[in-house]
Amino acid sequence: xxxxxxxxxxxxxxxxxxxxxxxxxxxxxxxxxxxxxxxxxxxxxxxxxxxxxxxxxxxxxxxxxxxxxxxxxxxxxxxxxxxxxxxxxxxxxxxxxxxxxxxxxxxxxxxxxxxxxxxxxxxxxxxxxxxxxxxxxxxxxxxxxxxxxxxxxxxxxxxxxxxxxxxxxxxxxxxxxxxxxxxxxxxxxxxxxxxxxxxxxxxxxxxxxxxxxxxxxxxxxxxxxxxxxxxxxxxxxxxxxxxxxxxxxxxxxxxxxxxxxxxxxxxxxxxxxxxxxxxxxxxxxxxxxxxx
Numbered sequence: 001x002x003x004x005x006x007x008x009x010x011x012x013x014x015x016x017x018x019x020x021x022x023x024x025x026x027x028x029x030x031x032x033x034x035x036x037x038x039x040x041x042x043x044x045x046x047x048x049x050x051x052x053x054x055x056x057x058x059x060x061x062x063x064x065x066x067x068x069x070x071x072x073x074x075x076x077x078x079x080x081x082x083x084x085x086x087x088x089x090x091x092x093x094x095x096x097x098x099x100x101x102x103x104x105x106x107x108x109x110x111x112x113x114x115x116x117x118x119x120x121x122x123x124x125x126x127x128x129x130x131x132x133x134x135x136x137x138x139x140x141x142x143x144x145x146x147x148x149x150x151x152x153x154x155x156x157x158x159x160x161x162x163x164x165x166x167x168x169x170x171x172x173x174x175x176x177x178x179x180x181x182x183x184x185x186x187x188x189x190x191x192x193x194x195x196x197x198x199x200x201x202x203x204x205x206x207x208x209x210x211x212x213x214x215x216x217x218x219x220x221x222x223x224x225x226x227x228x229x230x231x232x233x234x235x236x237x238x239x240x241x242x243x244x245x246x247x248x249x250x251x252x253x254x255x256x257x258x259x260x261x262x263x264x265x266x267x268x269x270x271x272x273x274x275x276x277x278x279x280x281x282x283x284x285x286x287x288x289x290x291x292x
Contacts, residue, residue, distance in 0.1 A: 013079025014126065016071040017087040023068035025091030029098045030061030031291035061291070069207075073189030081186060081250060082264065083129045085243050086122050086271040088182075089235070092278055093118065099287040111281050117274030124267025128259065135251040136190065145249040146183050146206070149241070153177025153214055167224035174221050174230070175237025177214025181207045182242050183249075227289035232279040240272050 053059065075084045093115055100107050136142050153176040159165050184207030191200035221230045278284055 010079050013075045013077070014083065014087060017075035017079060017084045018090065020068045020070075020072035020075060021088045021091030022094065023064045023071070023091075024088070025094045026098075027061040027064035027068065028288055028291040029095060029102070030064065031058050032099075032287045033057055033061075033102065069185060073185050073192065073204075075189070076186040077189035077193035080129045081246055082243050082268070083125050085182070085239055086118075086125055086268065086275075089239050089271065089275050090118060090122060092235075092275065092284060095284050095287050096278065096281065099283040103283055103286060105283045107283065110277060111283070114274045114278035114281070117270050118278065119274075121267045121269070121271025121274055124263045124270065126267075128261065128263030128265075128267055130261075130264075136187075137249055137251055142187065142249045145245050146180060146187075148245075149176050149180035149183060150210055151176075153180055153210060153217065156217055156220065167221065170217050170221040171225060171230050171233045172237060174214055174218040174234040175241065177210055177217055178234070178238035179241045180210040181214060182238060183207075183245075184210060186242075222289050227285040228280050228282060231285040231288050232276045235279045236272060236276050239275060240268070243268065 072084075072088070075087075096107065096111060096115070099105070153173050155176075156165065156170050156173045159169070184203050187203040188200050188207060191197070191203060218230070218234065221234065279288075
């Protein structure tokens, strides 16, 4: 069954994706404000969560992050998936600005290049994206893609204590887990938009569970590797892996993409480069690590 096809709906979905990204990333910064002043002895402990729950600024950041799921689901239902995913990364620009002010770290040529790459890449994707006429391929295909991502996110628990239990694994598993969350949110938005409320509730629950699991794995990753290594890989995987897998669970009219899809591909590659470069910045990676 096809979803919204008008230009107005497309624009509304794009605006919703921008709003979701702002809410997610402002929430990250607010959470980092309180997390940074908590005692170092409480890092990655339940006691840290108990302490932060009592701090209004941190709770405000948490609420903003949860609220971001609403416009994210709307965006997935009303704009091409291939466009929404990179747009969700634009909020990293806010993390850079606010993080630089809080951490007093200089913003150099590398960060400026990354900003331009993300903006330029998203602009190319917006111009080159196919018309929004997505349809789910069927229950088997949809479940298979979600299961693949979920298994990747759960893998560290299966190999815990073995030689396969490495820092690299948990970094990639973090990306897989949050990618599953994004796909679940996409399916939540689609089903809600079509009036399939029971299915929407199931996918919403699946997305929530995978989000919690991915957060736990992410905290483990920060224990084992530097933030400047964890954040770029996990962010790139959760943002762009679902785009790679999209043809396996969605039907998209790629023939409607301008210029045979060349601007779309170049835009995705440029946005990916910008995300990786920006998240390797100490300003951005430390703010995300501290919020987590």
